[in-house]
């Protein structure tokens with residue numbers, strides 16, 4: 001993510017009228033091996049999305065308590081899920097996806113990482129068939145909702161989430177929000193064009209075009225009741241987050257694991273992490289802790 005050009009796009013987003021119609025993803029359930037491979041590579045700990053995964057893992061760690069059961073909707077290749085599971089070794093995670101190809105990748109990611117607290121299930125997030133009522137302490141979803149075909153599917157998903165979530169359970173849902181300008185969508189998709197496979201650039205652009213509007217997301221989340229706040233990146237809803245307040249104090253071992261992951265990011269990824277965290281903070285969402293030492297200027 002690069003500074004001045006990005007700011008220019010965000011200001012244009014903020015002050016331009018009108019908007020874009022949603023264009024659903026050409027491939028809702030991600031079954032294409034080549035594209036999935038590219039997506040998975042970007043999500044590894046040395047990939048372009050590593051900063052985003054670390055950010056998400058830290059946020060989600062403030063919701064999940066030891067011993068709890070967590071459902072991840074649209075877990076994909078599980079690079080993100082495995083990292084969350086590593087930071088929360090005493091919780092148990094179930095990754096759900098409608099793509100058998102993604103579930104195969106998820107299984108391999110779990111084997112490679114050696115985590116023992118992740119299982120998978122094939123399923124449709126709009127129904128959650130086979131999952132019992134009030135059987136999960138937390139439901140999470142990262143970057144998957146825009147893969148739904150339409151708002152009806154979005155509404156069904158949240159009704160299904162309400163059914164399987166225990167009362168008072170934790171929720172963390174993050175996805176792109178619909179931007180107003182195609183030029184901004186293209187800017188984000190192409191920002192790192194030289195460092196990403198072409199198929200990833202195309203997928204990224206398609207994802208931004210398939211994003212639901214903030215209003216659609218807010219309406220769909222209503223069945224989950226009060227207590228779930230909406231936050232978004234400042235100036236434009238590039239990312240929209242729905243979550244409840246922290247359910248636990250930051251765990252020292254999660255802090256230390258997150259610190260190590262951050263230390264292993266390259267300088268560009270670390271810069272992206274800090275920029276992204278500041279951007280969401282400006283939109284009202286603070287991190288429960290920073291994965292790097294923070295100097296205090298107070299005396």
Ligand SMILES: C[S@@+](CC[C@H](N)C(=O)[O-])C[C@H]1O[C@@H](n2cnc3c(N)ncnc32)[C@H](O)[C@@H]1O
Pocket residue numbers: 028029030031043073074075076077078079080096097098099102123124125126141142143144147148
């Ligand atoms: C962009 S990937 C996100 C993967 C992962 N959550 C992450 O953050 O890297 C979206 C995933 O949602 C899955 N998906 C799409 N529609 C679905 C549905 N109705 N039910 C379950 N999974 C679905 C796709 O197959 C894909 O694996």
